[in-house]
Amino acid sequence: MANLAGLAIGSGKQPETITWLVLDGGVILPCFVSAEYQMQNAKDGLCAEEIHLQLRGSDEELNAFVGQVAHALRGAMREGIPERAYLRLVSSALKGQVYARILKARFELRPHHLSSKSMGSFTLVIYIVRESSFVGAERRLEIYNSGGVGDPQGLRLYNHDDAQIGHDNWFSVSSAGLNLEQNCPMRLELSVPESGVSIGDVHVGSLMMVEPIAVPAMNLEAENGSGGTTINDPRASNGRFQRYSWSGTGWANLGSWALSSMMVSSLAAHRVKPILRLHNPVSQNGVKLRFLLRQQEKTVFESPVCYLEPAKSAQLFSSFGLGASDLPMLNYSAGLTLLLQGMQTTGSTSLDVDDILLLPQKGYRAFQSLNGLVAKSSLIDDAWRKLSWSRYNGEELKTHLSLGDWLVLMPGVEQRFYVFMSDLNQMSPIDLSIRVKAWYRPVVVMP
Numbered sequence: 001m002a003n004l005a006g007l008a009i010g011s012g013k014q015p016e017t018i019t020w021l022v023l024d025g026g027v028i029l030p031c032f033v034s035a036e037y038q039m040q041n042a043k044d045g046l047c048a049e050e051i052h053l054q055l056r057g058s059d060e061e062l063n064a065f066v067g068q069v070a071h072a073l074r075g076a077m078r079e080g081i082p083e084r085a086y087l088r089l090v091s092s093a094l095k096g097q098v099y100a101r102i103l104k105a106r107f108e109l110r111p112h113h114l115s116s117k118s119m120g121s122f123t124l125v126i127y128i129v130r131e132s133s134f135v136g137a138e139r140r141l142e143i144y145n146s147g148g149v150g151d152p153q154g155l156r157l158y159n160h161d162d163a164q165i166g167h168d169n170w171f172s173v174s175s176a177g178l179n180l181e182q183n184c185p186m187r188l189e190l191s192v193p194e195s196g197v198s199i200g201d202v203h204v205g206s207l208m209m210v211e212p213i214a215v216p217a218m219n220l221e222a223e224n225g226s227g228g229t230t231i232n233d234p235r236a237s238n239g240r241f242q243r244y245s246w247s248g249t250g251w252a253n254l255g256s257w258a259l260s261s262m263m264v265s266s267l268a269a270h271r272v273k274p275i276l277r278l279h280n281p282v283s284q285n286g287v288k289l290r291f292l293l294r295q296q297e298k299t300v301f302e303s304p305v306c307y308l309e310p311a312k313s314a315q316l317f318s319s320f321g322l323g324a325s326d327l328p329m330l331n332y333s334a335g336l337t338l339l340l341q342g343m344q345t346t347g348s349t350s351l352d353v354d355d356i357l358l359l360p361q362k363g364y365r366a367f368q369s370l371n372g373l374v375a376k377s378s379l380i381d382d383a384w385r386k387l388s389w390s391r392y393n394g395e396e397l398k399t400h401l402s403l404g405d406w407l408v409l410m411p412g413v414e415q416r417f418y419v420f421m422s423d424l425n426q427m428s429p430i431d432l433s434i435r436v437k438a439w440y441r442p443v444v445v446m447p
Helices: 059-072 261-266
Strands: 008-012 032-037 046-057 084-091 096-109 120-131 155-158 170-174 184-191 202-209 219-221 229-232 240-247 252-259 271-280 288-295 298-302 314-316 336-343 348-360 363-369 377-382 387-392 395-397 400-404 414-421 433-440
Touching (some): 008 059, 059 096, 059 120, 155 170, 240 252, 252 348, 336 348, 363 377, 414 433
Parallel strands (some): 202 348
Antiparallel strands (some): 008 084, 046 120, 084 096, 096 120, 155 433, 170 414, 184 377, 202 363, 202 414, 240 348, 252 336, 288 298, 288 336, 363 400, 377 387, 387 395
């Protein structure tokens, strides 16, 4: 076994505030002689390990020390408490302390090492099952969009992305200068400004950009496609929306948009989830929508049917890829045409479409509203803790259910995170806004 620098165990709500039981390099405790610990290889993301503590002292001293060990590991040995147990070491790579969560723990005397009546000596063996990765202290991320880097209260995002500077539904972060080697868990905080409109459902999707090419336009303005009639309205994204009218009971072609070769190539490793925003929600039932991907005048993909939800402006489609994931990417992929089709059961129907967000799915989180996020409150999503919650007036509460994969910061790339929101009436006006802040914890592999 080997001694490792900074070895400590402890329990608490966050590792930065724990009072640690230091087993290497700390204050010498009565009856404590030494500690030995050897890392083991991970299996299914977990490591089963032992810490051997050499102890010598009176029964009173030994019992007191065992009590300290039990207290330090309480987060892994007791059920129903909010505290978690951690193993702490020192990482030379990060030049600081790193932590791994202990999921299970127990301890016992090593066989044939029993204390005597006077000055006993024995080995206390701690058995732990911990997460395989270690993380460092949380660090604030600098995020930005066309409006800049924001302020200490966060970067402001709007519910649309048009030609006006700062009117963005996205933020970017680059990890190129952070010297990361592993995907790192992120923590997002989405805050409703004072006097802001309460937020209902929220969707967050991540786009990964590896190649130094232009970022694809993930927002498709309806009026920039073919088909339909353009209508001016300052309440619409880019000041216009598109009206599609049709009759008959079969599938009708409504509108189409050209997806460039560069865009298809950029999204080769991604899936996208289309979110179609209706400028004026419809009231009738039985309207169906679907997307087709066409190439060289032939249909190469047909999306699952989206059953239009009356009185709701955001219509969510199932996610799909653009078909370039199986190509070697020695050259750019061929472009595509995205075609929107509709079907209805009455004599005729009109559909007012504002825009379509192709929400990237490299990382995706959906927050389903329970009672909404009101002004001066925050929705927090913590990938490291694997928890999401809200905070209002200094108190914690649950305003949303969360779904999807936890968001991570990837090493050496630029990531762009897109956000789409609805209000408490299931409307998605373009002037909904939030402030965003982001943090990450660096991940290290040891040894």
